[in-house]
Amino acid sequence: MKISLSIIVFCLLSIPGAFSQTTPLDAASIARVKKGVEEAALRTSTIVAGFTQEKEMSILEEKMRSTGRFYFKKDKQLRWEYTKPYSYIIIINNDRITIKDEQKTNSFDTRSNKVFGEINKIIVGSIRGTLLNDPQNFRTSYYNSSAAWIVKLVPLSAALKSSLKEITLHFDKKDFSVNRVEMTENTGDKTVIIFTDKKFNQPVANEKFILR
Amino acid sequence: MRNLSFVSLLFLLLVTGCSSLKPAGLKPCRTTDTTGIIGKSPFTGTYEKMLFRAAMDIRDQRLTGLILVKKTSDTVTHVFFSNEIGMTYFDFIMKDDGFIPEYCFEPMNKKALIGIFRTCFELMLDYNIGEDGRKFYCDRSTGAVVVSGTSGRYKTWSGRSSETGSIFINGKTNFSDKTFISFSNFTAGVPSSVIIENPFINLKMQLQMISF
Numbered sequence: 204m205k206i207s208l209s210i211i212v213f214c215l216l217s218i219p220g221a222f223s224q225t226t227p228l229d230a231a232s233i234a235r236v237k238k239g240v241e242e243a244a245l246r247t248s249t250i251v252a253g254f255t256q257e258k259e260m261s262i263l264e265e266k267m268r269s270t271g272r273f274y275f276k277k278d279k280q281l282r283w284e285y286t287k288p289y290s291y292i293i294i295i296n297n298d299r300i301t302i303k304d305e306q307k308t309n310s311f312d313t314r315s316n317k318v319f320g321e322i323n324k325i326i327v328g329s330i331r332g333t334l335l336n337d338p339q340n341f342r343t344s345y346y347n348s349s350a351a352w353i354v355k356l357v358p359l360s361a362a363l364k365s366s367l368k369e370i371t372l373h374f375d376k377k378d379f380s381v382n383r384v385e386m387t388e389n390t391g392d393k394t395v396i397i398f399t400d401k402k403f404n405q406p407v408a409n410e411k412f413i414l415r
Numbered sequence: 416m417r418n419l420s421f422v423s424l425l426f427l428l429l430v431t432g433c434s435s436l437k438p439a440g441l442k443p444c445r446t447t448d449t450t451g452i453i454g455k456s457p458f459t460g461t462y463e464k465m466l467f468r469a470a471m472d473i474r475d476q477r478l479t480g481l482i483l484v485k486k487t488s489d490t491v492t493h494v495f496f497s498n499e500i501g502m503t504y505f506d507f508i509m510k511d512d513g514f515i516p517e518y519c520f521e522p523m524n525k526k527a528l529i530g531i532f533r534t535c536f537e538l539m540l541d542y543n544i545g546e547d548g549r550k551f552y553c554d555r556s557t558g559a560v561v562v563s564g565t566s567g568r569y570k571t572w573s574g575r576s577s578e579t580g581s582i583f584i585n586g587k588t589n590f591s592d593k594t595f596i597s598f599s600n601f602t603a604g605v606p607s608s609v610i611i612e613n614p615f616i617n618l619k620m621q622l623q624m625i626s627f
Contacts, residue, residue, distance in 0.1 A: 256500075256501060258497065258501040260483070260495065262483070262485050262487055262493045262495065262506075263464075263483065263485065267481065267483075267501075269499070283500075285499060288625065289468060289625075291479070291499050293499070293500070302477075302479065304470060304479050305468075306470060306621075307470070307477065309477045322500055322502065362521070365520075365521040366502065366503070366520060366521065386501065386502070388502075388503055388518075389518070390503065390506065390517070390518050392503060394500065394501030394502070
């Protein structure tokens with residue numbers, strides 16, 4: 204009786220580990236993932252999705268959570284629309300960033316704002332797949348999990364390295380689109396963005412990427 | 416060219432030097448009634464954790480996001496600022512015996528700027544004027560009492576605006592960290608709106624409380 208109980212307990216404890224386990228990919232599988240992401244980027248002209256963003260901080264027990272809508276249009280048009288806990292819109296239109304908060308609309312060149320410049324590169328680069336082929340700026344490693352292809356990117360450029368320790372991208376196993384972006388800072392604090400209800404290649408008006 | 420730089424510096428010093436800490440229209444007054452006198456910050460000794468929606472304008476740059484103020488022990492407080500996407504701008508640790516920039520985003524990681532932030536947050540959160548050497552002044556038109564003295568390393572002036580009901584704290588250690596703080600929209604003695612200004616670097620921080 205003792206033995207069978209031990210086996211049950213062992214099995215129960217093993218289940219979550221088995222599901223969350225990741226294994227490194229071999230060269231052939233890496234090539235397959237890279238090709239899949241490149242092809243997905245080629246056939247995707249627009250993405251409309253919901254997103255949930257959670258910030259984990261060492262000094263805070265609970266996570267800071269925000270939600271909103273996400274719009275992408277090839278080549279470099281992006282709209283992050285935060286709806287909760289408050290309204291906030293970030294538009295990236297090529298190299299121009301416009302931010303609208305409750306009081307002001309601010310517009311600047313990505314080259315003049317290093318934070319958003321780098322974030323722009325990460326988000327657009329992961330959607331377009333270009334981030335996986337940027338050995339000058341990132342060291343990449345590939346993993347397989349039951350739910351996703353996982354790519355870990357370690358920044359190599361001094362600008363990004365000073366704030367980010369690692370970026371982890373989770374690609375859908377079926378369509379190779381990005382499901383989840385994790386940005387781990389040098390302090391260990393982490394931001395996780397999860398995309399939901401993704402719709403591809405639907406018409407998105409250019410006006411979505413203009414703020415006045 | 417050197418002359419031009421010198422003239423510009425002189426002009427800057429003149430402009431910023433002219434903004435006096437002492438509010439206008441005051442005369443020395445004797446008061447024995449100290450009730451209602453603003454001798455400490457509305458936050459001093461009142462909070463465990465506060466979350467603010469924040470907008471920070473420095474010259475022509477605007478940074479927005481969330482500022483979290485959290486006590487992690489009786490003597491340690493974190494002031495943490497991150498943008499909406501979750502990237503950390505700074506994480507400052509305020510202690511009884513000092514101020515530690517635990518993390519500061521590289522472009523902002525300048526000793527002088529961090530010193531100015533130190534003044535802003537120490538006055539906002541810990542201002543508590545000692546009884547020794549404090550002087551009372553009365554507004555010539557309204558009779559409102561303003562108190563001057565020292566709080567820690569700061570020379571300060573504080574009081575309540577009889578027009579708006581807001582509380583102000585003006586303080587400095589030197590000409591460059593001259594800081595003007597205004598607290599308003601009080602609920603049960605806690606202000607939900609804080610504006611912090613430093614004219615020397617043209618800094619304006621607007622904090623709107625989300626949770627207390």
